[in-house]
Structure formats: structure tokens, C-alpha cells
Amino acid sequence: MKKNxxxxxxxxxxxxxIIISIITIIKTYExxxxxxxxxxxxxxxxTAPNTCDNYRRRPPYSKIKFNNKIFIKKIEKDYCHWVSQKKTVKMLTNEKKNTLIFVNEYDPNQFVFGVLLMIIGxxxxxxKLYDMRKSK
Known part of the structure; x- marks a missing residue:
């Protein structure tokens, strides 16, 4: 019973x-x-962090308004200075204008992480399937 x-x-x-890896690959492609x-x-x-000096391990979030929609973005350490104490920020959006990313937010290494996670899975x-067939 324990083995089951x-x-x-x-x-x-x-x-x-595998689901997390697929989501990572899709989001990185977008x-x-x-x-x-x-x-x-x-x-x-x-809303944005007041300062980037005491950046904690857990990144803060920021509310950004564009096209009468509010986007909640996790503010990584590299982007904190773009929104901290600012009224506006330069960003990129898609044709539908339903997604916002920072100008240099795309990281091709995220493809590698997603593919590696999928391969491991x-x-x-x-x-496991091979071991189950072998034991029968």
C-alpha cells in the first residue's frame, strides 16, 4: 500500500x-x-516601492495603469529603480494591449529553464514506467 x-x-x-514547464515556455515566448x-x-x-535600497528576498509588487486597466507587476531588483518614486514608466505591450512588460524583461534563459524542467519530468x-514494466 505504501508503494502505491x-x-x-x-x-x-x-x-x-511538466505543467509548470509548459507555462514557463509559453510565458517566455509571449x-x-x-x-x-x-x-x-x-x-x-x-503604487510602487518607496525605495530600492532595502530590497528584500521577496520582491515587492507595483500597480501600473495603462489603457484604463490596472496591471500588478512583480518588481524584480533590476526594475525597481524604474518605478520607485516615479509617476510614469516606459513599457512594452502587445497588439491587443492586454499585457505589459518592462523594456528588458525578456530573458531567453527562461526557455532553457522551462525545457530543462520538462526534460527532467x-x-x-x-x-518509472521502465522500472514498473521490469518488475512485472
């Missing part, structure tokens, strides 16, 4: 890994498209 629960836990863990073909806009900063699944 471990198999179920492993299955759901691997499925979660950022790539916006960075290449995006429209540069000026958005209004509603697939390798674990294949190895």
Missing part, C-alpha cells in the same frame, strides 16, 4: 513539473514576441 501512494505522489509531482514586435508605451505608476516518468 508513493507512485501516485510521484505521478502528480511529475505532472506538476515576452519574446512582445520584445521583438511590441509597442512602446508610457504607463502610469499607481519526462526522464523521471520514463524511468
Amino acid at each position: 501512494w508513493l507512485n501516485i505522489f510521484l505521478f502528480f509531482s511529475v505532472a506538476l513539473m 515576452k519574446k514576441i512582445i520584445s521583438e514586435k511590441g509597442i512602446e508605451v508610457v504607463a502610469e505608476v499607481i 519526462i526522464v523521471i516518468s520514463v524511468k
Whole structure:
């Protein structure tokens, strides 16, 4: 019975890994498209960190208004100075104007992280299936 629960836990863990990797790849692809073909806009900063000096381990969030919509953005350390103590910020958006990213937010290495996570999940699944067939 214990082995069965471990198999179920492993299955759901691997499925979660693969889902997270797919989401990472899709979001990174969207950022790539916006960075290449995006429209540069000026958005209004509603709330932002007061200072970037005491940046904690957990990044703060900022509310940015554009096209009568409010976007909540996680402010990484590299972008904190763009919104801190500012009224407006230069950003990129897509043609539908429903996504905002900072000018240099696209990082091609995120593709690598997503693909590696997917490969690890697939390798674990294949190895487990191989071991299950071998034990029968």
C-alpha cells in the first residue's frame, strides 16, 4: 500500500513539473514576441516601492495603469529603480494591449529553464514506467 501512494505522489509531482514547464515556455515566448514586435508605451505608476535600497528576498509588487486597466507587476531588483518614486514608466505591450512588460524583461534563459524542467519530468516518468514494466 505504501508503494502505491508513493507512485501516485510521484505521478502528480511529475505532472506538476511538466505543467509548470509548459507555462514557463509559453510565458517566455509571449515576452519574446512582445520584445521583438511590441509597442512602446508610457504607463502610469499607481503604487510602487518607496525605495530600492532595502530590497528584500521577496520582491515587492507595483500597480501600473495603462489603457484604463490596472496591471500588478512583480518588481524584480533590476526594475525597481524604474518605478520607485516615479509617476510614469516606459513599457512594452502587445497588439491587443492586454499585457505589459518592462523594456528588458525578456530573458531567453527562461526557455532553457522551462525545457530543462520538462526534460527532467519526462526522464523521471520514463524511468518509472521502465522500472514498473521490469518488475512485472
